Amino acid sequence: MSGFWNYTYCIRSDNLDLIEQALSRILELEGCRRIPLPTLSIDVEELRSCPWLLEDELWAIGLFVGSLGWTIVKMVPVELLCRRAREGDRPRLSELAMQIDSDAFYVGWYEYGGILMEVDAMGGIFISGSIGEEYLNEGNFFDQPINQEESNRFFILDVPEEMQNVKLVQQEEQNKRYVQWEEQFLEDYARRNFPLMTANKLEKWKERFYKDRCQFFQKNEGERLCEALDLDASCLFINPGFEMFERVLAQLLGGTPSYWYLGADPLVYRAYTQQQQLATDEARLLFFQPIE
16 A cells, blocks of 8 residues: 555535535635636646645645445545634534535545545544554544544445445455465466476365465475465455455445546646546536635
């Protein structure tokens, strides 16, 4: 997971007009001003690697059509809705949920873990996960206490079973894929290292492996096989944890096309270079002049 970040908001509503109006109201009450996309003050290619360069002069919010009635929201600054207004007593995301009378959540995948911020229409807030002490302030995530005892599931939102059990569902599917992959790996390994092994001996060799892996790995050849097996598996299969939780949510809610992962083309870069594609995909972009 090292070196990768992703920040996504999900709103349980497909009414983009309602969401747009609520977001505009929240930010304008703080003193922000809704503006058209301004003339770019830097080279557009700089935005690919440094999208935060415009944060002092432009806040951008993208609303994207998701699946199962959810709207996917991306923005710059990326954690804008996780924070409170200067005089606010709750995160902006909570204000949004209360105004549109709907649930919402933020899922952030950081270099050292992940955060799930849940908010409901009644003002409930619950944050779970872990992202490393350097990101936290006295155990809080932007002035909100964080539950680090358990994560990778929803605590206060009543979500469909496939969302609540994303880790379990994904792990079961991954286990099935792993069994098939391991079978093929053993055959390929044996053919590379024991080219004279007959088909009958290959089957017996695999039987010994499956019957007692621990004893098998204690032998010299077993140790080399174990190292090769673990190395390839670590590249192909996700360990159960926040990464898996986040990826399954992306598959369930991302929509078609999915804007859950923006990859090498962050939001502000797309705003200046992919306007026609965004319009085709029914995306909606909002721009604000930040608070001075």
